[in-house]
Amino acid sequence: MSSNRNRRAFIRRVSALSLLAGAGGVLPASLISCVQGNKKQGSAAESDSLAAESGSAGELFFKISLAEWSLHRALRKGDLDNLGFPAKAKNEFGIDAVEYVNQFFMDKAKDKTYLGELKKRCDDLGVTSVRIMIDEEGDLGNVDEAARTKALENHYKWVEAAQFLGCTDIRVNARGEGPAEEVAAAAADGLGRLSTFAKDYNIAIIVENHGGYSSNGEWLAGVMKTVNDSNCGTLPDFGNFCIERTEPEEETIEAYMATKCLKDYDMYKGVKEMMPFAKGVSAKSYAFDNQGKETTIDYPKMMQIVKDAGYTSYVGIEYEGVGNISEDEGIRKTLELLKKTGAALS
Template structure:
């Protein structure tokens, strides 16, 4: 029996944020667009495109459309629901509670995870403790629904791979992990964390991976990230899940940016496929 590819490719909804914001693409048509336009059969949602509707309005529609097109729902990226690491405990609890509806939506859609942020304030140690507390509270709600709570490097101290790894270690729950993003390693306006080091530090906790892309050279290689080097780190960590296309550039149309990122991942996958033992 021929083994399948060592990773599969999914599409992050943020790759189409311009079309979604200007009304060119209805958020409910994202599953069809992924499959028909982009040839991708697994998707990652962004909560902001559905926040105005109650879960019972959009979840059944998405379930119907993903079923119709043979698309797998993987996760929901959650933003704008409060700081899980807020210094004030009451504010942390409010943020945790605000995330509950997205846990419920993810479970109803058949996703494996919600992606959250580890936003906080204070010293690095204080932020670690506060973020770990909020994450632990949220994962205890999510675990009975078999939903993971995964944290992306997404600005502030969360873009410090070692710090975020320490938060996840402190949470110490099998349902709490990471979503390493190839590009989000700017801690502040003056500090950029090494992206290869950061992904290496976060891969032991990874339950999803985001292949961020912005621009490409004439050979179709991403100009900010060496995809072969980065995907070697992903492969060598033993990861065998989905890698999400997340095109965020402006030099290409969203359709072309998704296509070129997907083609690059396919080339790198073929080059780096682990050799089976005889």
């Protein structure tokens, strides 16, 4: 395998946000500036006025879940494990719906004893399992048909695990290398075939803007139109809109952290383009000011886009861990921000 291919594989394995876990959870300045640059395109005056309104959460137009990635540092350090995640969500944050990340129980997809224990804990707590986010199972947009089929088959076990846990869907990636049109066609094929398989399990297949072509809202919306399957949708993420990065000089986390975003996509435009197909929403958060406002994403503007699309299902908290606050505090701040923003819009 060539060095270039090795490097591309490394970049896929450790995407910009996944790398944060192993590097102490601190977002490099280049990533923050990329997100902040996008934010400037929003309407700050109108959003500031909306965000200033106070009040209890009341009846929100959406439901709130907690994405396991919000606790990636604790999980990687061993301070928390996947089985303990539902109790953490319910007992410490009052959140009764969870979204798993397969990286934290990668070898357990077919382990019914393990999955049974996880399901029992959720049932005992009154916690709903919403989805499993799937990584490291191959590229569903691989232009090589054999490799794409292998990736497709690798996802089958997670569809079955999701059904066992009572989830509604699994989140997958539409990655691939090659011209945009070819990757789009390949992704539509892979997603369409996986969606057909998952129908028998009553599990939907949803795609996140997660780097590369998929972080281009227009491209991903086009893939959805080609798939044209009600069992396949999107998971708009408020923060994943860097579509091209510099390559790291070597295959280390430190080298990757030094890379820069060469091209990013308007986050508000991207979310708006994906919302017609949304079966989930990921409320990404990075950093907060003293008033509890997210400093890189205009939350009132984002949530207005979500509401305007008629979306009423789960909005998952996904705190990335930037700055000096803990993961727990970041989750609480995101939860409070969602409640305040939602109350003002509901």
